[in-house]
Structure formats: C-alpha cells, structure tokens
Amino acid sequence: MSVIPVKPVLVGDNDPAPRPSREKALEAVRTLLAWAGDNPDRPGLIDTPRRVVDAYGEWFDGYDADVEKELSRTFEDVQGYYLLRDIEVESHCEHHMAPFIGKAYVAYIPNEKVVGISKLARVVEIFSRRLQTQEVLTNQIAAAIESHLEPAGVAILIDAEHQCMTTRGVHHRHVSTITTRFTGVFKTDGALKDRFLKLAKG
Numbered sequence: 001m002s003v004i005p006v007k008p009v010l011v012g013d014n015d016p017a018p019r020p021s022r023e024k025a026l027e028a029v030r031t032l033l034a035w036a037g038d039n040p041d042r043p044g045l046i047d048t049p050r051r052v053v054d055a056y057g058e059w060f061d062g063y064d065a066d067v068e069k070e071l072s073r074t075f076e077d078v079q080g081y082y083l084l085r086d087i088e089v090e091s092h093c094e095h096h097m098a099p100f101i102g103k104a105y106v107a108y109i110p111n112e113k114v115v116g117i118s119k120l121a122r123v124v125e126i127f128s129r130r131l132q133t134q135e136v137l138t139n140q141i142a143a144a145i146e147s148h149l150e151p152a153g154v155a156i157l158i159d160a161e162h163q164c165m166t167t168r169g170v171h172h173r174h175v176s177t178i179t180t181r182f183t184g185v186f187k188t189d190g191a192l193k194d195r196f197l198k199l200a201k202g
Contacts, residue, residue, distance in 0.1 A: 062129030102160025153184030
C-alpha cells in the first residue's frame with residue numbers, strides 16, 4: 001500500500017438478527033455438506049464445520065468492529081491532499097456469499113481534521129468484512145469519512161473481481177468491476193477528480 005499526501009447516511013447498517021449459537025452454526029455447515037452430496041461424518045469432513053465457522057468468524061469480523069472508534073482520534077489539518085492506494089479489499093457478496101477481491105483507492109481533502117492513514121485502511125477493512133455489494137461498500141467508506149472528518153471532498157474507487165462471476169454462472173475470468181464515489185470538491189471539480197483517477201490507477 002502506497003500513500004500520497006496530497007453527509008450521506010451510512011448504507012446497509014440495518015439492525016442485525018440475533019446471533020445463533022456456535023453449535024447451531026456448526027450444524028448448519030453439516031447440513032450444507034450433506035446437501036452438497038457428501039457425508040459430513042466421513043473422516044475428511046469431521047473437522048470441516050469447525051474450520052468453516054472459525055473462518056466465517058474471521059471473514060465477517062467487521063460486524064463487531066466500530067468505525068466511529070477508528071475515526072475518533074483526529075489531528076489538525078496541516079494542509080494538502082491525502083490518497084491511499086492499493087488497500088486490499090477482501091469481501092463477500094451478499095447474493096452468493098462468494099468472495100470478491102481487489103483494491104481500494106481512498107482520497108480526501110481535509111477542512112480541519114485529518115486521521116492517521118492506517119485508520120482509513122482499517123475503515124475499508126471493517127466494511128469489507130461484512131456481506132456486501134461493491135456499490136454499497138464504496139458508498140459506506142465515503143459516508144464514514146464524510147461523517148467523521150467533514151472534509152472538503154472524498155473520492156473512493158474500488159476495483160475488484162467477483163468469484164460469483166468467475167467460478168459459477170457465466171464463468172468469465174479476469175473481469176473486474178470498478179465502482180466510484182465522489183463528494184464535495186471531487187464531485188464539482190473535474191480537474192481534481194481526474195487527478196485522483198490518474199493517481200489511483202497510476
């Protein structure tokens with residue numbers, strides 16, 4: 001990840017359903033293994049439910065994380081333009097629970113408040129580790145930065161490949177989806193938007 005120094009409502013934050021017990025989650029995996037046509041009691045699959053539940057706990061730990069806490073410690077703006085490139089995005093689509101993997105590019109122009117650059121990467125990570133659509137993910141990142149930092153403008157670009165497209169359905173590989181969100185001066189100033197796109201993909 002390289003760094004170049006240079007209020008919408010958060011989307012998709014509905015109240016969660018009550019979390020089932022771990023045993024119910026394990027049983028759900030056993031059911032899926034049997035539905036797929038295998039025997040969940042055979043030696044090679046005995047520990048699979050535990051491994052799957054543990055993996056889900058890691059893949060979706062964004063539900064337990066607090067974006068507001070990550071962005072609460074701010075500093076006075078020294079001036080400039082902040083762009084983070086090549087932030088890893090590892091998420092799962094809410095339609096098939098299949099991974100989509102790519103990169104995020106995040107920029108903002110501060111008014112008075114700046115935040116540590118690692119916190120921006122953490123915001124991307126938190127929202128990524130939830131069931132998502134790429135469009136909603138893009139908007140959530142922008143909305144969080146706008147809400148907590150109140151910058152002059154925010155620019156977000158995510159470029160990702162979706163396994164629900166490459167491993168099932170049409171089976172088209174090496175096709176990526178690009179989503180963007182521009183607010184404030186990035187939305188009104190075409191030259192600034194073009195500069196972001198050039199730096200992001202350069």
